[in-house]
Amino acid sequence: MATGRGWALRQLLRGHGPPAGAVGLRKGPGIRPTADPLRHHASCQGCCQDGAVSLDGMPSEVLLKIFSYLDDVNVLCCCCLPSSRRFYHGADYYFIWVRIYSTAFPPKRSTWNLKAEEKTAMPVTRLIMEEKAAGYWKREYIAKQVASVKAVVAQLLRPVNPYTGLPVKIKEALRISGLGWVIILRDKSGKEHVTEFVDLSINDTSVTVVWYGKNWPRLATLSTLDLCGVTPVFMDRYKPPFKDGPRWRSLISKYSLSDLTETTPMGCDGLIRVFCLSPGLLVGLWKREEELALVMANLHFHQLMERSTLGSATVPYELPPHSPFLDDAPEYGLHGYQLHVDLHSGGVFCLCGTFRNLFSRKGYIENGYVKFTVINFENNTQHVPLIGKVGLSWKTNVFEGCIKSCSIMDVTLLDDSGKPFWCFSSPVCMRPSTSPCDTCNFLGLRYCIDYVDSEGRLHVDLVWIKETEEYFVVSLALYLSVLKINRWFGTDY
Template sequence: MATGRARLLHQHWLGVQALRLPPGGVGAAPGSGGFRKGPGVQSAAARAPPKPSALCEGRCGRAPPRCPVLLDSLPAEVLLKILSYLDAAALLCVGCVNRRCYHLANDNFIWVRIYSAAFSPKSCTWRADPVERTAASVSSLSVEDKEAGYWKKEYITKRIGSVKATVAQVLKVINPYTGLPAKTKEALRISGLGWVIILKEESGKEHVLEHVDLFINDSSVTIVWYGKNWPCLAALSTLDLCGVTPVFMDRSKPTTKNGPRWHSLVAKYSLKDLADATLIGCDRFVRVFHLDPGLLVGLWKRAEELAFVVASLHFHQLVERSTLGSAAAPYELPPHTPLLDDSPEYGLHGYQLHIDIHSSGTFSLCSTFRNLFTKKGCIENGYAKLIVIHFQNSAEHLPLVGKVGLSWRTDVFDGCIKSCAVMDLTLLDEYRKPFWCFSSPVCMRPSPSPSGGPHFAGETYCIEHKDAAGTVHVQLVWLEETEEYFIVSLVLYLSTARINRWFGTEY
């Protein structure tokens, strides 16, 4: 890391850089002539006007009123000496100043020292290496024979690779109830993973917002954004949900948002026709819309402007989707290898379902169902029917804890959208592999009372979710005596096309 001397030199770098700034400010992409406004440098320049250089004072005999020292006029050897005192994160930032700084910050002699200090062997073994291995090790540390930036790439790749290997090892532990990684929370801490939303205008302007709240549930994570400085909704075109991870993760220090970070696109949403999206609820302050997959957008009723955004992400391949993609393209899941269906004549059997219904960390339902099956003939309109809770069997009926409602809050108001919640579903096949996983907002709506079963003295409701893999249908009854909801029916309709792809056969 940078020493005290390095910090002084870095501040001197910024001060000298401020002397050559045009009125537009600081912060340009390499090779560009324009600069963007940089509050830190601008305030430093405003407080301390540049002093005349000794060179100009000697030539002119007197100090001119303003004689800036250009950083580009310094020899490359001097600049490289200054850069050698910086750490890896500061070097990457310096490389964004202009094209010359980019090439200087790629110097192999600087990066090979950083690489050697970070990955040098901590201890020696008593057994000597073979001559061939020693020679190969020495040649790999050559500097002059490598292209510019080689050791920077090697350092970054190895740092990222070591974090990914540690995270992958943590994710190997599986929760027996959900079939999902049991230590996802620890994996998030080790990787420093967070999420941002990028609001894009038609003009190309972008607004990057860091998440404000984060709730880690049994099988999903809920991320919340709110604030007072939302851009105008009418000017927005798209919303990008991205996972962000620090390029250099130091476990001994808290994660910083100012260092270099890697963006991985999780999902992209259109905001042009938000009023035509699925309205799932409202209260006296806001209206809440659902954008698939798993995004809630709250609009103020009076101003028709953004109030909050909530994203629900399932644990299944969450870390991969949030770290292995790029800023422009999401992570592509590996191709599915069809599993062997050892008894296709019996249909689906040995399946396991874990389902949660929750809001802001409060759970209304958290249940696991095992040994689920469906016969081959139970196919309706291209869907295989998998009954989890039978309507006729009152012993299987389950209560919901408390009243169902989706809590929300902002800097100004908070509230609760009645009859709305988040549903997490994880369906495992007979080999305990995730067959169908999602986390999505749902809404409880009135429905006619089902026939052909016991009669309930109370209003009936239903919750439905549908995507490419299938449909979830939940039937509920409100009992006035106990003032609680009871699930009297839970049925999954699995797409036969999904089943065929899963097993590589015709169902």
């Protein structure tokens, strides 16, 4: 027999009364439980032939009795039901939210020599006597719960990893905030298809979120895809998140799907082709049908909580105005930078490296970019191997596979003060290199990885060593936008 909070509510919504012999639900403060508070009686006009009780025909006293046994999340869900006006007003009843508020936030003044029931009844009575506007205690309770969770999350995000410059306890912050992600597929007529994520993996500096299923809308009818973070409207940090409750939606990025099949795929295997949409989204299509197979979002930890919670359903979160940092020695160029690079797929890392004390001399500019040489080809002591095989693992309800030469790259660049300067997480592809290099050809087959966005470029040269069957990174260069540098430091570089 199903028991627990919200059981009576779910039974009533399904049109069922309580089971035979059911005793009153959980005892609420200040309320005397009855043997069967939901028993059918002759005065109820909403009774069905099989003896079930309908909500519209139920007396108000019985509805209030039911609500007194529910917790905060279930009562708030009842307030959001549009189907029954009586149900909404019953769940919004003044006394119910006074009881919930007083239980969660009792007065700090201690009272001696009183029983537990009396201690609870006293603050409730005191709050009832205070004249407040309708809905006041509900709003106060939600505001305090939200503020409590935000304070805990902000405290967890303060400690920073010295290697990455990112929060150390972000996994715990994600759990306490109840943060999740959805994609909204919007067709050309404006209809929305909201899809919850199926799989999630937390890496060292990023989160990989995957969606797949059997009931995707046809690709030809779709126009855009919205990636949104979702959080409960309010949470109790001591309870797990309630997935079916009201949630706040924060737009992270919007992508166009109209011309997806006309773009160049990033890679393919025997079943699917994958396309990369900036920033950080990978879309897989079945090769036979040209229909959606999966969607993968790669989210860097840098300002992840802000981007996933502080935007609205239609407008992404905007960064606050940047206050330029003072460059203590501009005549020497940029120095003291630190880079952290991860190359991974499916929780398996083939590269995880930290490079310190990077610098670029003053005036070393190429086509509007300042170059940092991270790994120098001429210095073989800096060359690093890739561990294992490079490939992007994927799976759906039925099939799974691996796309060779593709993977996820996470880059975190810190400035000389240890602040994140350039961060991204994106699918990348290893392609045969076309630039001339006789020495590289002598070593083995050459490949390269390239990434570019509005803030910078990254170029990696690799060599395949046939004897050991492994890739070696023989060159790695960063190109930072001069506009980004000038905006960061408030200078004219």
